[in-house]
Amino acid sequence: MKIDMTYGSGGKQTGDLINQVFLKHFNNPILNKLEDSAVLSVSGTIAYTTDSFVVTPLFFKGGNIGKLAVCGTVNDLSMMGAIPKYLTAGFIIEEGADLEMVESIAKTMALTAKEAGVFIVAGDTKVVEGNGGIFINTSGIGEIIKGDISISGCKQGDVIILSGNLGDHHAAILSERMGIENEIASDCAPLHTIAKNLLDDGIEVHCMRDVTRGGLATVLNEAADQSGVSVEIWEDAIPVSREVKGFCDILGLDPLYMANEGKMIAIVKETDANEALEAVKRSPYGANARIIGTIQEGKGVRMKTKLMGSRTIDVLYGEGLPRIC
Amino acid sequence: MKLEQVIKALKEYDGEPVKIMEVCGTHTKSIFQSGIRTIISPKIQLISGPGCPVCVTSPAYIDHLTDLSLKEKYCVLTFGDMMKVKGTKLSLTEAKAMGAQVKVLYSPLAAIAEAERNLDTQYVFAAVGFETTTPIYALLLDEIRKRKIKNLKLATSIKTILPALSFICENETSIDAFLSPGHVSVITGSKIYKGLASTYHKPFVVAGFEGEHILAAIYEIMSQLKGKRYEVRNLYSNAVTEEGNQKAERLINQYFEEANGIWRGIGMIEQSALKLKEEYKEYDAGSREEEIIEELPKGCRCADVILGRIQPVECPLFQKVCTPLHAVGPCMVSAEGACGIWYQNS
Structure with missing residues (x-):
């Protein structure tokens, strides 16, 4: 069944959409009250963030827009040393969208939220003219368990841990768009357990960041700039799957600049590096983690290449490729 | 010969300064990405050529x-x-x-x-x-x-590409040798460079795109120049044939x-x-x-970059007013353009 403008009228059809799709899947005591606002109990300091998702195509190998929308916000909260607790979800649906498709997205969101231990406690739906597309905004609240984690907190001597292979999400989305058949799946995943395990193990974590748009290169440049340090990474330590490497070679892409949706870096005190690596490796989605470099005095990001040459790593300039998350 | 020996030889080169033009933007990119300039002798200068289609479009x-x-x-x-x-x-x-x-x-x-x-x-x-x-x-x-x-x-x-290389050989005598484009050569074969190599006395070496391939090609070029040989050599034989x-x-x-x-x-x-x-x-x-229009913005030296007369950093606009976000000339716009690659990687 197709969604038309009447589903956004606020009347019967809107109610049906909320009841039969969103309440059915997001089902929790706070949302089910259907008040104007969710009323929440939280303790201590909170982290609070928002993100919007406009990906094309809506469904891809390894996930869909709903999974991205939950993981994106969960990960942003987790990177600040917070335990994600509550999300809101706003849907802007273009007329012509398939109701079953919307339900499938909602179902994925519910499953991902469950995995991440968060409740979707408030929501909104609008229907606009268009061609069957869907845009989702999520916002989220998390309770901070370690408060001094910051992009400006990197210190000389710190070690950089990357949680796994680069480029999978970007390559999966591009493959879908270009009609290329391969086995590359998006890495879209919630990273809350990796972050929590690092903190629970008492690792001195100075900075965490999920490696999304702009890629590792951009995140590391932000860390170097904000912390007033330089970053050195080692080319042969950076994990990229054989398939993604081949994909990049053909299209002239560089995994360092490609978006990921289930990867993070943790920048930790040098003496905690091995313990931190173990903590990431034993967490879901962290099995292929590596130590990829160190923080040094100076500025900018440099890479020691496989040939033992040196390469400057700048931020991503411009768009180059269409938006993919 | 082992890679380490190739690197050592290129690092320790102390003869006459040599200018090698890499024709293809993908080679320029790979040279930066593998840090080749930082491991070879400064007497071996690598110059970008006209191999970015966007940059040369009228x-x-x-x-x-x-x-x-x-x-x-x-x-x-x-x-x-x-x-x-x-x-x-x-x-x-x-x-x-x-x-x-x-x-x-x-x-x-x-x-x-x-x-x-x-x-x-x-x-x-x-x-x-x-x-x-x-x-x-x-x-x-x-x-x-x-x-x-x-x-x-x-x-x-x-x-x-061949007429452009011919133009460069005719007009830019300071280029000593060419790293021939890999992708173009897949289609044209390595044979097309033979005439230029013998007429202008320049080595033409076809190479793949990994750092090791490019180092091997530079080594081959240096060996040819040393022995006063000016030949076409195909080191990318898994993709390029003579024909x-x-x-x-x-x-x-x-x-x-x-x-x-x-x-x-x-x-x-x-x-x-x-x-x-x-x-x-x-x-x-x-x-x-298509028609000729006097076209480059004032001060822009993209033409000199494309012809190998200067390196991007020698252009007065480079990095000052011309950046990837505010590109003045076409070589800064494209992902394969020499100026854009230099800006991002140096």
């Missing part, structure tokens, strides 16, 4: 595209790289912001589905490139004819013929372009309308 051609895109019921289909390059008035990005229909495609063949979906729109594919992309344009034409598609035409700006891809060449020759080409910043180079043959003019969206 402004008149861009004007033609933007004009078409602004016409009612017209839509220009293009590779992403072309979006930001300015003609004399506008870039396609700017035209799009003014309401023009412009769409970025990843593959020329995706144009077919686009044209079949919207029959009342006239599509124009911006067919830009070298020998490498031309066979795909030929396949696109095959498909357009097979499916009897009436609303899709090509506006071509296709260049061939090239004859099936691809047949496809090119079916649809295209040689014509004079306009290179941005350089001007006209005889027989350096490929244009649609007369018998296929119904698929031609005005490719023959």
